[in-house]
Amino acid sequence: MLLPTTEQLPQSDAIDALSPHAAAEAMLGGHQAALDAIRAALPALVEGAKAMAAAIRAERSLIYIAAGSSGLMALADACELPGTFGIPAGRIQIHMAGGIPTDGAxxxxxxxxxxAAEVAAQNVHKGDAVIVLSASGSTPYAVAAALSAKAKGASIIAIxxxxxxxxxxxADIAICLQTPPEVIAGSTRLGAGSAQKVALNMMSSLMGIALGHVYKxxxxxxxxxxxxxQKRAAGMIKSITGVSDSVAEAALAQSGGEIKSAILVALGxxxxxxxxxxxxxDGHLGPCINSLNQDINV
Known part of the structure; x- marks a missing residue:
């Protein structure tokens, strides 16, 4: 029986027989080859981002579910969304097989x-976007959670x-990152993990753009x-509007730290x-600024 690609033996010399420098080169090559595998999945990543944005617009949740190293990739992406794009933390759930580790175990x-997967899916509702990861594509925890979430009417984005x-x-949206065999057989924390991390990063960033959370x-x-x-926020206001430091800081204070509102305040x-x-x-700055400019020109 042919093993899945992620479980197959390395295609090159055994890494433990190489010099440390050659082993490092082989690892880097493995990561680069894994990233190249993302290109074929770009259309699916775009669809995944649309589904995530639709869930947030509808005040539904983004729910990340995975096990092992895939779970760690999901954890990293999910935890950065509130700070980076202002996604409410209450709209994000993270479920890892065995729970989120607090030590090395x-x-x-x-x-x-x-x-446990079915328990994790208990709080899934219709309209949620559920992002499920499994390097093998057959991890029982991930598959069971996806099946349960799908039955509840959620949109399933699988990686x-x-x-x-x-x-x-x-899955409703299937994202296949067909990475080559790992340089250490079966160690999907290497190339497969890198591909998952980048794919998640791209998808959630595309979501942020779709929601209007990126401007220029x-x-x-x-x-x-x-x-x-806070310094960066004031700098954004200044660069987008052309106002002075003091005006940018005053606008930021007046808006309670909300940068989009502060930009419009700085513009008068x-x-x-x-x-x-x-x-x-719908939270998009460009049309707001255009509207202000039209009012000024009337």
Missing amino acids: MPGNTEDDTQ ANNPNTELLNL GQMVNVIADNAKL CPINAATDLLAAH
């Missing part, structure tokens, strides 16, 4: 716990590194909750009107 047998697998076949390449919905980000829009304008344009 991450038992492997938890990925077979289908009962796997082997084609024609159970998880991909049941800048994170205009970032949560500025430290000195560095009263704070209440800025809030209404953003609501009218």
Whole structure:
């Protein structure tokens, strides 16, 4: 029986027989080859981002489900969304087989716990976007959670590194990252994990763009909750509007730290009107600024 690609033996010399430098080169080559595998999945990634954005617009949840190293990739992506794009933390759920580790212990047998997967899916509702990851595409925890979530009417976005697998076949949006065999056989924390991390990063970033949280390449919905980000927020306001540092800082204070509103305030829009304008344009700054410019030119 042919093993899944992620379980096959390396295609090159055994890495433990190489010099440390040659082994490092082989690992880097493995990661680069894995990233190249993402290109074929770009259309599916775009569809996944649309589904995620639709869930947030409808005030539904993004729910990440996975086991092992795939779970760690999901955890990293999910935890960055509130700070980067201002996605409410209450709209995000993270379920890892065995729970999120608090130390170095991450038992492997938890990925077979289908009962725990069904419990994890209990809080899934119709309209949620459920992102399920499994390098093999057949991890029992991931498959069981996806089946349960699908039965509840959620949109299932599946990411796997082997084609024609159970998880991909049941998904509404199937993202196959067909990475080559690992340089250390079966160690999907290497190339497969890198491909998953980048794919998740791209998909959630595309979601942020679709929601209007990126303007002129800048994170205009970032949560500025430290000195560095407060300085960055004021810098964004200044660069987009052309106002002085003091005006940018005053606008940010007046808007309660909400950068989009602060940008409109810096352009002369009263704070209440800025809030209404953003609501009218679904949170997208471009149309709001165009509307202000049209009013000025009338």
